[in-house]
Amino acid sequence: MSKIFTFLIVILSFQIAYSDCTSNGTGGGQWDDASSWSCSPESAPPTNPSCPTTITILATDSIYIDSQTDLVSCGPITIVVYGQVQFKNGVKLKLADGSSFELKPDATIYPGSGGGSSNYLEIGGNEVWTAADGAKEGPLTYTSGGVLPIRLVSFEANTNDDKVDLKWITAAEVNNDFFTIEKSKDAKSWEVLNAVSGAGNSNVFIEYFDSDYSPFKGVSYYRLKQTDFDGNYSYSDIVPVKYVKNYKDGSISLFPNPVRRGEEVKISFDDIFEEKILVVLRDAKGQEFFSKVILNIEDGVLTAIPIDYSLNSGVYLVTASSENQMYSQKLLVK
Numbered sequence: 001m002s003k004i005f006t007f008l009i010v011i012l013s014f015q016i017a018y019s020d021c022t023s024n025g026t027g028g029g030q031w032d033d034a035s036s037w038s039c040s041p042e043s044a045p046p047t048n049p050s051c052p053t054t055i056t057i058l059a060t061d062s063i064y065i066d067s068q069t070d071l072v073s074c075g076p077i078t079i080v081v082y083g084q085v086q087f088k089n090g091v092k093l094k095l096a097d098g099s100s101f102e103l104k105p106d107a108t109i110y111p112g113s114g115g116g117s118s119n120y121l122e123i124g125g126n127e128v129w130t131a132a133d134g135a136k137e138g139p140l141t142y143t144s145g146g147v148l149p150i151r152l153v154s155f156e157a158n159t160n161d162d163k164v165d166l167k168w169i170t171a172a173e174v175n176n177d178f179f180t181i182e183k184s185k186d187a188k189s190w191e192v193l194n195a196v197s198g199a200g201n202s203n204v205f206i207e208y209f210d211s212d213y214s215p216f217k218g219v220s221y222y223r224l225k226q227t228d229f230d231g232n233y234s235y236s237d238i239v240p241v242k243y244v245k246n247y248k249d250g251s252i253s254l255f256p257n258p259v260r261r262g263e264e265v266k267i268s269f270d271d272i273f274e275e276k277i278l279v280v281l282r283d284a285k286g287q288e289f290f291s292k293v294i295l296n297i298e299d300g301v302l303t304a305i306p307i308d309y310s311l312n313s314g315v316y317l318v319t320a321s322s323e324n325q326m327y328s329q330k331l332l333v334k
Contacts (some may be wrong), residue, residue: 020054026063031069047071057081057107064112070094081107081138087131088112097124103138106205110135124298139172139203147174149199149228157222157239164212164241168224173202180225181210187221187238196219198226204293205260211214215243218273244273251327252320258332261311264304265331267318269297274322281305281331282317289316297322307333 014022021039029036032047039046046052048280051074059064062084068091071077075099084195088094089112095101103109103123111119113236119131124144125245129136141148146325166181177197182190213223220243236245248270259265267279274297281290290305 019187020056021052022056023058023063024085025060028057028063030137031063031065032067051075053075053077055079057083057085059106062086064088065091065093066112068092068094072096078102080104081109082211084108084110086110086112090118092120092122094122095124095143099144100130101142103136103140103208105139106134106212107138110280117182117228132184137203140174141172149174149176149234150171150226152224152226152236155239157241159215159241159243160207160211162213164215164222164253166210166212166222166227168208168236170199170202170206170208171204173199173206174313175229176200176202177227177229181207181212182222182223182225182226183212183216184217184223187240189264190223200229215241217243250325254318254329255333256332257329259334261309261313262306264306265318267303267305267320269320270325272320272325277292277322279303279305280321281317282319283312284315284317307329 021037024036024038037046039050039052046055047069051071054077055077057080059082066088072094073096075096077095078099079095081102082104084107087110087258101123102289109121109128109129111134113234120127121129121142123142125273126144126145126146128146130144134258139151150170151172153171155168157164157166168179177200178198179196181193181196183193184190193212196208196210219240221238221240223238225233226236227233251270252272253268253270254265255268256263257265269277276293276295277297279292279294280306282288282290289311292305294301294303315332316331316333317328318331319326321327
């Protein structure tokens with residue numbers, strides 16, 4: 001019975017942990033004051049040993065920190081600020097590596113009393129903002145590496161006829177020198193496609209466009225490299241694209257043609273790229289004598305059709321069809 005009781009206590013102890021806190025929506029207040037927050041459970045402010053994973057400060061609220069607050073033992077925490085955060089009396093806010101402190105547009109972080117580095121925000125052991133930096137307005141995101149050079153909203157790559165169009169959007173840029181578009185056939189070895197100048201510093205949404213006019217055939221990959229004025233750089237996620245050349249340009253070739261009974265006729269797929277294609281041999285009346293599904297068709301792939309001795313001499317039709325297109329050639333059997 002005692003073991004069961006102990007187990008229930010453990011379960012309950014996990015249940016009282018909460019995953020997020022939001023400022024009270026009535027003006028905010030002191031960080032350590034429970035009345036400044038709406039948390040789950042409602043009784044706990046976002047300080048040790050109560051560890052939220054997400055803290056949100058609403059646009060209507062100003063939260064001030066007037067005592068040293070060390071949340072490193074909580075693990076990674078995400079703090080999203082729509083309103084204001086003020087440091088008072090030379091205090092510090094310390095977060096674990098992997099945490100982020102995001103200022104949304106018009107949100108502000110600013111120092112209180114004490115100059116130099118007496119007020120600071122620390123993430124992963126690095127001081128990413130100090131009183132000496134002065135008030136900062138969003139959009140900005142602080143991580144253990146400092147201020148993110150850009151806030152990338154999206155990066156897209158889409159086929160468009162005989163090219164691949166690339167588009168990316170930033171919501172904020174800090175000391176952003178330029179972007180480099182890179183492409184790869186295997187997501188391992190990369191080559192530079194083009195470089196595009198960045199906005200330097202911006203706190204508005206910016207759309208960027210470029211195109212690859214010589215895309216790789218089949219599946220390929222694109223990524224975006226962002227470089228700061230000081231030479232530091234980072235990469236976006238990798239985006240895959242499947243490029244298929246205009247189907248009307250494709251064709252099949254038969255050889256030998258004519259072919260003798262008992263031989264094989266080989267089919268070459270020219271500028272055709274398909275996941276699968278059905279090859280069929282028919283006579284002039286439509287009677288089928290051979291069919292085969294071929295997978296992963298690429299330019300120059302060969303396949304063979306056996307010409308049985310039982311076939312009569314005459315003209316036959318070889319078709320190669322997929323969901324997208326049909327190709328055909330006449331075949332003379334002697």
